[in-house]
Amino acid sequence: MNDIIEKALLKAGADIVGFADVKNILKPEIAHLERAISIGVCKNLNENTVRLLDSLKKKAVLMLKKEGYRYLSIPPDSDRAKDSFISNLYPLFPHKIAATSAGVGWIGKNGLLINPEFGPRLSLATVLTNAPLETSKPYEKSMCGNCSLCVEYCPSDAITGKEWSRENPFVDLINLQNCKDHKEGTRSFNGKPNCGFCITICPYGRKQIKSQSA
Ligand code: B12
Ligand code: SF4
Ligand code: SF4
Known part of the structure; x- marks a missing residue:
């Protein structure tokens, strides 16, 4: 299935x-x-x-x-x-x-x-x-390695730089209040709070932006 x-x-x-x-x-x-x-x-x-x-x-x-x-x-x-x-x-x-x-x-x-x-x-x-689907191997830890671009460039200093693992999945990664406050002041084209700089700056998948806009 x-x-x-x-x-x-x-x-x-x-x-x-x-x-x-x-x-x-x-x-x-x-x-x-x-x-x-x-x-x-x-x-x-x-x-x-x-x-x-x-x-x-x-x-x-x-x-x-x-x-x-x-x-x-x-x-x-x-x-x-x-x-x-x-x-x-x-x-x-x-x-x-x-x-x-x-x-x-x-x-x-x-x-x-x-x-x-x-x-x-x-x-x-x-x-x-409840369908008995076959499943894949989960990710056990973050693969960000030495990269910390999002930590350095987040405009509201919301990203703490800590690393996620499946063993400790709710580690304090983001100061959500900083992020929310910043987003409130930064509206997207449809008037909703938005920022997303931590998406834009991530090196993983950057080529997808080019292929999307092509
Ligand atoms: C509330 C909410 C917000 C709030 C709070 C964010 C937060 N992190 O809680 C605010 C308004 C700040 C926000 C901001 C943004 N959000 Co938002 N948000 C949500 C929403 C509706 C609920 C999230 C939530 O409360 N989760 C509860 C907490 C406890 O879990 P969590 O933080 O999501 O994830 C943890 C667990 O999943 C855990 N975990 C992971 N794997 C495992 C495995 C096991 C076994 C266990 C136990 C736990 C575990 O680790 C995670 C980190 O600690 C989700 C939609 C949804 N229903 O998931 C979208 C969602 C998380 N948001 C999304 C996005 C895109 C954004 C923004 C980029 C929007 C923007 N353009 O500004 C920003 C990014 C901010 C940031 N860097 O996190 C996307 C994320 C897509 C992705 N690739 O990750 C989601 C999934 C929406 C979607 N349908 O795609 N968001
Ligand atoms: S959405 Fe903006 S303010 Fe929130 S964590 Fe990402 S870069 Fe920082
Ligand atoms: S920019 Fe992407 S790869 Fe680099 S630390 Fe942030 S999430 Fe990880």
């Missing part, structure tokens, strides 16, 4: 699809769903990207449903979907856990999921399921 799902999602616009074993990681409310499908697209998280990720999630869900499996589909902009009963479950499972566990990437010093090919430029969505 892995192959069918992966091929269908890549064909429909995903740049990467990973499969994770999330048994023993999940909170009790969702512990019956032991697999996660991590879906990434190499685009800024704007309205079009949210729409694309939503359609990719729906595609995965339809395939799981057809085979009689259970699922919980977590939207990319989970923080904006606050008004439904199901949205109470979203904070129980951040997208980055699925992505590192599926071997899609590691958590960089900038606190973001870094994929060797796309760098931090992936926007993410997740589908949890």
Whole structure:
């Protein structure tokens, strides 16, 4: 079933699809769903990207449903979907856990999921399921090495320079208040708070920016 799902999602616009074993990681409310499908697209998280990720999630869900499996589909902009009963479950499972566990990437010093090919430029969505999918080897530690460009150039000094590992995954990487305060003053084209300099500066996946703008 892995192959069918992966091929269908890549064909429909995903740049990467990973499969994770999330048994023993999940909170009790969702512990019956032991697999996660991590879906990434190499685009800024704007309205079009949210729409694309939503359609990719729906595609995965339809395939799981057809085979009689259970699922919980977590939207990319989970923080904006606050008004439904199901949205109470979203904070129980951040997208980055699925992505590192599926071997899609590691958590960089900038606190973001870094994929060797796309760098931090992936926007993410997740589908949890009880389908017995085959899974990949998780990333165990950060591969940032000696690089500290994001630490040096973050305009709000939010990035502490500490390193993520699966053993110690909630280490203090980012001073979130600094980041939020800075973002409030820096609006994107659609009027929403934005910055993302820690994405632009990361050497991983820089060539993807060129190929996107070509
Ligand atoms: C709230 C939120 C914010 C807040 C707080 C950020 C934060 N780090 O908590 C603010 C407004 C500051 C923010 C800023 C940004 N955000 Co934001 N944000 C979110 C949101 C909605 C929830 C994150 C959250 O609270 N997670 C809970 C905490 C506990 O987990 P976490 O920090 O996400 O990740 C930790 C765990 O995953 C853990 N972990 C990883 N692997 C494993 C494995 C195991 C076994 C375990 C136990 C744990 C573990 O390590 C991580 C680091 O400690 C997510 C969407 C989502 N539902 O995930 C997007 C999301 C994290 N944001 C995203 C982006 C792109 C940004 C910005 C770049 C936006 C911008 N252009 O300015 C900045 C970057 C700031 C930065 N350097 O982190 C993307 C990240 C994509 C990527 N490649 O990583 C996400 C995933 C949205 C998406 N759908 O793509 N964001
Ligand atoms: S989004 Fe901007 S302010 Fe926030 S951590 Fe990244 S570079 Fe720093
Ligand atoms: S800029 Fe360097 S230190 Fe920061 S996340 Fe990218 S590789 Fe890691």
